[in-house]
Amino acid sequence: MTSGRSSRSRTGAVAVLVTSLLLIVGAVAYIGFSLTSSDGSSSVAADYEGTGNGVEQVVEVPEGSSMSALGPELEELNVVRTDGAFQTAALNHLESANIQPGFYRLQQEMSAKSAVEALLDPANQIDLLDIPGGATLSDVVVVGGDTRKGIYSMISDVTCNNGTPEQCISVEKLENMGANADPGALGVPEWALAQVSQQSGNPKRLEGLIAPGRYVVDPSSSAEEILTDLVSRSTTAYNSTGIVERASAIDLTPYELLVAASLIEREAPAGEFDKVARVILNRLDEPMPLQFDSTVNYSLDDVELATTDEDRARVTPWNTYAMDGLPATPIASPSEEAITAMENPAEGNWLYFVTIDEQGTTVFNDTFEEHLDDVQSAQNSGILDSQR
Template identity: 45%
Template sequence: MNEYREHDPVGSHPGPAGHEPDDWDTNYDSEFDDTSRAEPAWVGAGEGGTPLHVRRQREAARKRRRRRSIAVFLLIAVLVLGGAVYLVQSFLDGRRPAPIPDYTGTGESDIVVRVQQGDAGSDIAATLLENDVIQSTTAFMTAAHGRDDLGTIQPGYYKVRTQIPAAMAVDMLTSPETRVGSFIIPEGRKLHTSVSVGGDHTTDGIYALVARASCVELNGDETCLTEEALRAAAATADLAQLGVPEWAREEVSQAEDPERRIEGLIRAGQWDVDPDATPVEILSELISRSAQAYERTGIIEASGAVGVTPYEMLTIASLLEHEALPGDFSKVARVILNRLDAGMQLEFDSTVNYALDSIEIATTDDARAARTPWNTYAMTGLPQTPISSPSIEALQAVENPEDGDWRFFVTIDFEGTTVFTETFDEHLENVQVAIRNGVLASGR
């Protein structure tokens, strides 16, 4: 290449195909500007060995390169400056985030909201937002972050206020004073209130417990359901409306006392009722959820193996709550089944007391002789309905009764010692022990 150019007159050699002369001049100059190679000697060159017009071409190329370098530098500087401005602005925005929407003040009005079973914090926030308690879920989650008392928020109903700061909403949900509609049905509790002999002790029935739990004060006005309204709903509403399961409807429909026909269909345990609900709605939730709990124990499948209907299993479980301690449930269940199989009367004082206004452990001869749908001294078989709300533990004992030939049992002391026998003579001996210990003494 160099040898060819030494013998070719300057400017007479055409540039590469497709290139303009200026472009080619630049390439040419660039090629010979390589300091790692010797500068060629030009034929006819003047002083210095390089023709004048070649030196001018080189100088022009250098100026073009300088202009391009300056332009590139300025472009890079603009980009760097713009990026720096962006980063600074982002940093400043990070220090000053947009405010989170949140109410101020003490709220507008009282309202009852429900926390469902399994609700996470985001679910609770969504419920509060839907009811206009808070202005944004972000505000609630921010206020709740790091609170050690959030574990006290349990499924149920809470009285709060609309349009309150998120922090206040968290405070209200974690305060026991705002929980409403919560109550407990103890094992063996009846629908109706009962009074002990002598009137010194009153036991609230389920109707009374529900009525009291329904009370709530909103904006200064307190509202409560009445026992009368609950009893009327139990007696007159359609069984499907009341949530009575299909496996119990036929037997429930035959109950002689309409107010007692749902006895035993509401399980013992912790409950929450909506203070805004109607009597039918409340009873329906209690009964339908109880039926689900009973069914989870296997009551339908077990009834075939035990030889009684699911409803009769509930009735037997309700008897266990009054006739035995939990440790003896499965044995007493076997006694009941054995006596039913033999066509014997059960003769339980608890079934006599069920229809009485005043109750005690020992019953009178007159009370035992009175014919009622429940008195097992005056009839064979089971009571027409359960006599109380059974626990799941009692129901499971009926589903899995202990093996044995016992037909009699009696509790002989106040520590709850219960003895089981096969013969009536043995039983009578144990009854005398119970009488001497004061267990069967009458207070009448």
Template identity: 45%
Template sequence: MRAAPVRHEPTAASAGSDSVPGSDDDAPRARRRAAPARRSPGRGQRRGVLLLAVAVLLAGVLGGAYYLFRSLTAAPDFEGAGEGDVVVQVADGDSTAAIGRTLESSGVVASVAAFLEAARQDDRILGVQPGSYQMRARMSAAAAVERLLDPEARVGQLEIRGGVQLDDTSAPDGTVAPGVLSLVSRASCARLDGAESCVSVDELRAAMAETDPAELGVPSWALDAVAAADPVRRLEGLLVPGVYEVEPGRSAVEVLQALLATSTAQLEASGIVSGAAAMGSSPYEVLVISSLVEKEGITPDMPKVARVVYNRLGAGQRLELDSTVNYPLDLQALRTTAEDRAAPGPYNSYATAGLPPTPIAAPGREAIAAALAPEPGPWFFFVRCQTDGTSCFAETFAEHTANVALARENGAF
């Protein structure tokens, strides 16, 4: 009987394949099962874009909040160049803040703070001078600063020079020199309520002639002489050379009062009151003599010219000065004519002895000083003998005649 075949069961070593479970051949498969899943392409980029968008949005929100805060806390300010006409006064010693307060109270700027902020941008604001300025209402602070720095904005400035008289004077060549009244009228001009406004020469002359001199502010030491003078000449010489401020919008009387107050202070500071007393003269007489000196001599010669005047007055001689003859004439020349010198009148010092009734021009500081301290000397005559205006002085008429001949030779006569 055939023996049944023996059936072999697969062993652990041979079952299923040639590889042995758990051997090194199975390691890659195990690692693949343990590795995490790989990210899909573009996922990190999308996250970066999202973060950037959030940052931009946050910056916009914060920026908007900042500007909203600034707009809520910024100083009030107008926009643009303004409207209408406003004249403001900058007082002597005003700080930038004080100027800002003036502008705010006048309706020029919306706030002092806005003006100060604009002023910080231009150091020239520190050089703004006292006086009147033509501005506009409701100006931006920056526009107000720019306008204050514009020379055209300055109004009310008046300069009187030595030798100028109250009324305009004409020369033979046709030129006209404006007098004090014309200069004051021009300085009073400004735009008010949309129109140019000035105090006219006629208004000034009427105020001078019709207002009580004491009310105008004529100093007490000049009141009697001024009251006795021709009303349209009574302020001659009392407005001395210098720079003045004329506030636009004031009446003729108010303008003259302000000018006389300033001028009187300058006159009295020169020592004219005490100096005249020391010389045995009145202050007004010294003022008249100062005006003659101003018109007759250049500065280096003024003390000698003053001495000639005092010597002639002391000797009872007529002054015989062409400047006094010229004073009331419409047309004035350096040398007067025989006809002019023969015409009678209180200002004709060839025909009338003594001083003229008023000064004949505005005397400067040097002329007043010369009248208060004339140079000692025996001179009774002088003539301009050099083309630069220098005079030659003489004690006798014979010497004077020789000096006149020299003046003719030099082309100065």
């Protein structure tokens, strides 16, 4: 019995050994096959040498992408010779996990190691489009001050700085697309289609529908493709926050919520968003005109804090001195903070507010008489002096 068990054990051991050898041979054969290119050369030989041949390629690293997904594209674009070489180089580079989403300028025929290092070099990354809260579509010329670039100019700069001369998109082309393209095709949300369509031919009709944020812009895209991408992504972002329900909770439509929040962006100093929101709602409830100077300035070629009697009398789709209710469109891109402030206004009976000094001190009042006293303080400080 003992002898029989030993015999079977030896037989089993031999079987395990043979199986192990077969697995090892198979693995070696597989590795050898995997590391051999289609022309029979090894992966080491298949990798390019050097930092490229001078032929530029724009490569995108999408958000949430991985090296395993990026490698085949680099091989297809002839940036690296093989995906396998790129994966090995990425695996061996300690910083490869820090490659950021975006578009990069690389070259064709780079060694895999050079490609990884180029993706880690910020100098090769194409600029992002960075839209702050309160940005407007068009440039704003401040009397006696600087010109604040609008979103159309920001987009133009990104395409002109990052692309070829042929890819540079002018502000005029972007304005024309924004004014005349089919709003639905541009990605305008259903709850804003009617209002945007009513402003056909106006480059400002997309105001507020490109949300603040940092965007990757493909410099090879057309004006229509870029605007469609920005508006569509913003629509998705707005809808994902439940904007329809949020607006309904304060008896506004989603579009009206954007309009009101844009007023906060242009009127309120930091820390006072909720108070200005309360003034807006109180005045709409009265009802009484909003009389915001920012809505007067919106249609002017140059702006300043002080507005003239003549400007306040001009009838435009935005001037809330010459009309009741909210402006026809937003007057800026509202941040999430401004939208949240409209949903959660401060408690108060305020109907008036005015900034009284250059430090941005803003005073809120319930009565017109108190407001006049504070306007006088603002005039005494010089904050309301015109530079025109």
